[in-house]
Amino acid sequence: MAEEPRKVVILGGGLTGISAAIHLRRPWVLFEREAKLGGMAVTEERDGFHFDLTGHWLHLRDPGIMQLVAEVLPLEMESVQRRARIFSHGVTTLYPFQANLYGLPPEVIKECLLGVIEAKMQAPGSPPRNFEEYCLRHFGAGISRHFMIPYNEKLWGVHPRTITADWCSRFVPLPNLEQVVAGAVGADSGRMGYNTNFLYPKQGGIETLVRGLGTRIQGGEVHLGSGVESLDLGRREVVVAGRRVPYRAVVATLPLPELLARISDLPDDIVAHAGRLRCTSLRYLNVATRSSPAADWHWVYVPERRLPFYRVGVYSNAVASMAPAGAASLYVELAERGPVSDTTLSEVAQGLTSIGAISSPADIRFAEAREIKYAYVVFDEHYHAATTAIFRFLESHSIFPRGRYGGWTYNAMEDCLLAGREVAGSIEATLGSKTP
Numbered sequence: 001m002a003e004e005p006r007k008v009v010i011l012g013g014g015l016t017g018i019s020a021a022i023h024l025r026r027p028w029v030l031f032e033r034e035a036k037l038g039g040m041a042v043t044e045e046r047d048g049f050h051f052d053l054t055g056h057w058l059h060l061r062d063p064g065i066m067q068l069v070a071e072v073l074p075l076e077m078e079s080v081q082r083r084a085r086i087f088s089h090g091v092t093t094l095y096p097f098q099a100n101l102y103g104l105p106p107e108v109i110k111e112c113l114l115g116v117i118e119a120k121m122q123a124p125g126s127p128p129r130n131f132e133e134y135c136l137r138h139f140g141a142g143i144s145r146h147f148m149i150p151y152n153e154k155l156w157g158v159h160p161r162t163i164t165a166d167w168c169s170r171f172v173p174l175p176n177l178e179q180v181v182a183g184a185v186g187a188d189s190g191r192m193g194y195n196t197n198f199l200y201p202k203q204g205g206i207e208t209l210v211r212g213l214g215t216r217i218q219g220g221e222v223h224l225g226s227g228v229e230s231l232d233l234g235r236r237e238v239v240v241a242g243r244r245v246p247y248r249a250v251v252a253t254l255p256l257p258e259l260l261a262r263i264s265d266l267p268d269d270i271v272a273h274a275g276r277l278r279c280t281s282l283r284y285l286n287v288a289t290r291s292s293p294a295a296d297w298h299w300v301y302v303p304e305r306r307l308p309f310y311r312v313g314v315y316s317n318a319v320a321s322m323a324p325a326g327a328a329s330l331y332v333e334l335a336e337r338g339p340v341s342d343t344t345l346s347e348v349a350q351g352l353t354s355i356g357a358i359s360s361p362a363d364i365r366f367a368e369a370r371e372i373k374y375a376y377v378v379f380d381e382h383y384h385a386a387t388t389a390i391f392r393f394l395e396s397h398s399i400f401p402r403g404r405y406g407g408w409t410y411n412a413m414e415d416c417l418l419a420g421r422e423v424a425g426s427i428e429a430t431l432g433s434k435t436p
């Protein structure tokens, strides 16, 4: 039998894999484990209520990606001005906390302001060793105590002292003293953060983006319901449903530990590094209400430990078509990583009422629990050494790990579209004009 020609193999059909497929110029084949494309960027529908895998708001900065999205979804994206809030000490304040202390109890504002001033007066020392030190250095003790530490502990599922600050430069706004003071007295501190505006499909949730991008996929084959079983580095083959597929290069977007677990001929040091990769899971709830939401915000951050969630969003406040008229669809991201009990559900219902997300627990029409196994990669002390060694090894075998979980990082949808474009370019450059 003639040998199957070697192609570029794309593992995983989330946004990274889709973008690689769009941008590759040589033959490729994509294997996706699930029955549809999209990965994390898919949308569930029940009784007219739409839910993403928690809020998936699209923030674009790259002109090429903006153009791509505009071309595949002409007039189908809504541009929304962010309404993000914080709920703490019984009040709702503006985001980001560190630049909008106004409205908090006076003694909290005083503690936060004194902390910032003290932090700004410190002589610059050695770089912070972990995220807790980073917060204390930049925001001082008060803001760290009232927001940064408890919020991030709930989000990451680990204490901020056990992670580095490597992930946060683009995601955590750093106001100057003038902005902090302005925000504390109720003056305008300016709109801050990478997500002051976002795009979102007018219909169908974030999966509409995937469908639009799907119209650009060409020059290869997509196999759905086809999880990769193993990779054979020696023979340069992937095995899917018992079929051996020879590759020239692999774009690996499935979670890095899942990829490594499928390679039997790994050297011992890479196996050891693989054992040090850490990631936290996430449980969240899809919540449908009977009436319009009490709140007008798109999402709210909830740092206090007494409340069982760390972030709540109302899809239908951003785009009304996400819920039937007069009702609302919400996501509730839970601090607890374990199974969701009835007690948790009732605490959530009470909590949603107390933060003003819903008018009363009786307003909930249904609440469904979901789990994301790989949610937040943990940037601990092993992260750099482990990922550097693993990526170097894989790339020496023409395997290119990319995307949020393939590239083992913290990023957003646009970063994944960029990663797919970048890896397609790298592969074209590496393979050059050699015949496919």
Ligand SMILES: Cc1cc2nc3c(=O)[nH]c(=O)nc-3n(C[C@H](O)[C@H](O)[C@H](O)COP(=O)(O)OP(=O)(O)OC[C@H]3O[C@@H](n4cnc5c(N)ncnc54)[C@H](O)[C@@H]3O)c2cc1C
Pocket: 011, 012, 013, 014, 015, 016, 017, 031, 032, 033, 034, 037, 038, 039, 040, 041, 053, 054, 055, 056, 057, 058, 059, 226, 227, 228, 229, 253, 254, 255, 258, 282, 372, 374, 375, 376, 402, 403, 404, 405, 406, 411, 412, 413, 414, 416
């Ligand atoms: C809670 C949460 C909220 C977020 N909110 C936002 C937001 O508001 N805005 C934003 O821009 N980004 C957001 N993100 C980030 C965004 O979801 C990701 O950056 C992006 O969707 C990841 O795309 P990806 O293709 O790299 O990975 P994925 O979407 O995970 O795709 C990987 C694919 O690999 C497939 N796969 C797994 N195993 C196999 C196998 N054995 N064989 C074949 N295929 C396999 C999976 O089914 C999946 O389709 C959020 C992420 C989380 C966790």
